[in-house]
Amino acid sequence: MSRATRRIVVAHLTDRGMSPADIAAELGVSRDTVRRDLADAPPLAPAPEPKPAPPVAAGLLLPDEPQLRRNLAVLTAAYGARPEDAARFAIRQAARHVRAWRAARG
Known part of the structure; x- marks a missing residue:
């Protein structure tokens, strides 16, 4: 050596x-x-500065929960869509029902 x-x-x-x-x-x-x-021994070189993380694209981040994953898998399989499209569809449907319920209440 x-x-x-x-x-x-x-x-x-x-x-x-x-x-x-x-x-x-x-x-x-x-x-x-x-x-x-x-x-x-020469002094150790300082550790290089970490690269900044790339900016996160605008969007909705969901928690990684097993039940949420299973529900999303059911929607994805039922509609033959990507998970993002299935989530978008489910949110739209839920919002439509809430708007109808609010309108019915007066």
Whole structure:
């Protein structure tokens, strides 16, 4: 193992919480070698900034519930539609019934 590779491994094992003595035994080198590798190691580069998430398309997000999934599967199968179309249809039908009920109440 090259010196550069060993330094990387030593730094990684140190980050994982291993002691210099354990690292030395694992790699088959002296504890002094491990200590030198740690002292000579360049500082770790900061983690790259995560990419921002793409914007969510405008729409309706529904909770992922088993019963809701089963109901949507029934509508999708019955109408041979995509889940989005089946949900749109069900919402339209429910709204139509609510409007009719409100109109009947006066």
